[in-house]
Amino acid sequence: MLPVFGATPVSDRVVKDRNRITGGGITAGLDFGLELAAELRGEQRARLQQLIMEYDPKPPxxxxxxxxxxxxxxxxxxxxxxxxxxxxxxxxxxxxxxxx
CATH class of the missing domain: 1.20.5 (Single alpha-helices involved in coiled-coils or other helix-helix interfaces)
Structure with a gap:
């Protein structure tokens, strides 16, 4: 539906566009949170959070x-x-x- 609003769809799960960060897909919320954590606190902090959550997706x-x-x-x-x-x-x- 993005073209209806003049936006260009992409297949990325997390998209940074100027002052906006968006995510798409059911589990993209976790990816989005980690990207946002990296943006706000640095990549190492986001990596730590990913490890603590044991977020290691392997879809069947x-x-x-x-x-x-x-x-x-x-x-x-x-x-x-x-x-x-x-x-x-x-x-x-x-x-x-x-x-x-």
Missing amino acids: FDSGSLNTASAETVAHARELLGPSLLAIRAEAERAARRRG
Whole structure:
């Protein structure tokens, strides 16, 4: 939905853009927190926090993005989510129009 608001989507889990830092994906919150900790307190402090949390992700499947998921998995996801995504897109377009 980012293009609706004039933003360019990227596949990075954490994005720094001028005075904004954003994260996307369910577990990106942890990545986001570590990036923010590094920004505010330094990389060594963020590394320490990662160790204390024992954050060492190893997903069981390599299908967490459109680039790695099989065509069958992508098609199934689109089938399941299609109606919801259409409604969300319509709402995003209304919000973008209100913004001007």
